[in-house]
Amino acid sequence: MAGRKQFDVDEALRRAMHVFWRWGYSEASIDRLTEGTGLGRGSLYGTFGDKSALFRKSLERYAQTYHPLYEQALSGPHPSPSAVVAAYLEVTLNRIADPAVPDGCLLTMSAAQFPAIDAEGQAMVRAMIDRVRAVLERALRAAGAEEQEAAELALSALATNKSLAVLSRTGFSSADLATVAAVAARVPGRR
Amino acid sequence: MAGRKQFDVDEALRRAMHVFWRWGYSEASIDRLTEGTGLGRGSLYGTFGDKSALFRKSLERYAQTYHPLYEQALSGPHPSPSAVVAAYLEVTLNRIADPAVPDGCLLTMSAAQFPAIDAEGQAMVRAMIDRVRAVLERALRAAGAEEQEAAELALSALATNKSLAVLSRTGFSSADLATVAAVAARVPGRR
DNA sequence: CCCATCTTGGAACGATCAGTACAAGATGTG
DNA sequence: CACATCTTGTACTGATCGTTCCAAGATGGG
Numbered sequence: 001m002a003g004r005k006q007f008d009v010d011e012a013l014r015r016a017m018h019v020f021w022r023w024g025y026s027e028a029s030i031d032r033l034t035e036g037t038g039l040g041r042g043s044l045y046g047t048f049g050d051k052s053a054l055f056r057k058s059l060e061r062y063a064q065t066y067h068p069l070y071e072q073a074l075s076g077p078h079p080s081p082s083a084v085v086a087a088y089l090e091v092t093l094n095r096i097a098d099p100a101v102p103d104g105c106l107l108t109m110s111a112a113q114f115p116a117i118d119a120e121g122q123a124m125v126r127a128m129i130d131r132v133r134a135v136l137e138r139a140l141r142a143a144g145a146e147e148q149e150a151a152e153l154a155l156s157a158l159a160t161n162k163s164l165a166v167l168s169r170t171g172f173s174s175a176d177l178a179t180v181a182a183v184a185a186r187v188p189g190r191r
Numbered sequence: 192m193a194g195r196k197q198f199d200v201d202e203a204l205r206r207a208m209h210v211f212w213r214w215g216y217s218e219a220s221i222d223r224l225t226e227g228t229g230l231g232r233g234s235l236y237g238t239f240g241d242k243s244a245l246f247r248k249s250l251e252r253y254a255q256t257y258h259p260l261y262e263q264a265l266s267g268p269h270p271s272p273s274a275v276v277a278a279y280l281e282v283t284l285n286r287i288a289d290p291a292v293p294d295g296c297l298l299t300m301s302a303a304q305f306p307a308i309d310a311e312g313q314a315m316v317r318a319m320i321d322r323v324r325a326v327l328e329r330a331l332r333a334a335g336a337e338e339q340e341a342a343e344l345a346l347s348a349l350a351t352n353k354s355l356a357v358l359s360r361t362g363f364s365s366a367d368l369a370t371v372a373a374v375a376a377r378v379p380g381r382r
Numbered sequence: 383c384c385c386a387t388c389t390t391g392g393a394a395c396g397a398t399c400a401g402t403a404c405a406a407g408a409t410g411t412g
Numbered sequence: 413c414a415c416a417t418c419t420t421g422t423a424c425t426g427a428t429c430g431t432t433c434c435a436a437g438a439t440g441g442g
Contacts, residue, residue: 159354
């Protein structure tokens, strides 16, 4: 029954991340987390700490999984700023289309529920979003956008990412999501 | 102490709406709702029914308050599809800038937490979003957009609205929000 | 083989959840 | 003034919340 750990810590964390992702922080009860991970209460608390700590580790796990995909897609070279936005949103669309993973986006769902999350968790979400924003901005500059244009388009692409998460949760079709992404990638430079 | 109602029903509903808006369905506990409305449990349940019913009435109240603003802004005439999008997003920005009201958007926050909301509530949120989408589409057609363009821009503007709600909750500055709206309104017709 | 160390599942904790029951008090009608 | 009706605050329900505790069992080092 016990002695050495009976489960894979990283796999358990991946499942816990999915529970937070699917249900949001408030609705991700310890019961749902134990059921989702297959762990008992003792193992869960002994390995990851309390719910807030587990949530933060889930955020880290999320970043470890998806940040590299964004980095890679944005690493270019890209012929134009529009291509950068398109590449970025394609990663998002692919994640949303993945049936092995909940709808939406853990970061966006968490951001929408900020009052339910403690200060450390909020700060972490904000920092992760800012990191993506910075990567986007750098890629846009590399693709030839001037400074202000890069800042604007990075923000705009980030916003589209958030909207895709919300719309997918609301049941919008993948065709609609693709349309949103396509229109966003169509955005021109400054007038 | 009692006899005839000691409070204004509509004002109480407005406050309950703010509680759901600020906290989201899960975190809007009955205690928070009683505190936010000033009503006792008895009055709350006697007047509005259970939490789910109160939530649905709050959604209605929300629509009553903001739908006319969107209708009016979209009623035109508008010189171009872009102007329609700009007018729509301006209403959203004004609502977000209103300090008397919580950040974000009740519909968007609710959509992000769908698993926490029962089927009736979900259906209502979806219906309300679809209604805005239809109004937008009609306004875009009236401003000269062809059918497919109108559909695309309506969806895109709706998406931007959702992203503004999420970003404002995450603490993005009003300048950033204005930028997102401005870039979204800059979108051209089909290529 | 013994024992300190660790893991595990389940029991139990107090707090809070949504919802109900009800007595006390206020009202308008007769 | 009396009485049926309605409102209100509070006490209470059972369920669930996050968290802690702990005995039982498994492990590996001495």
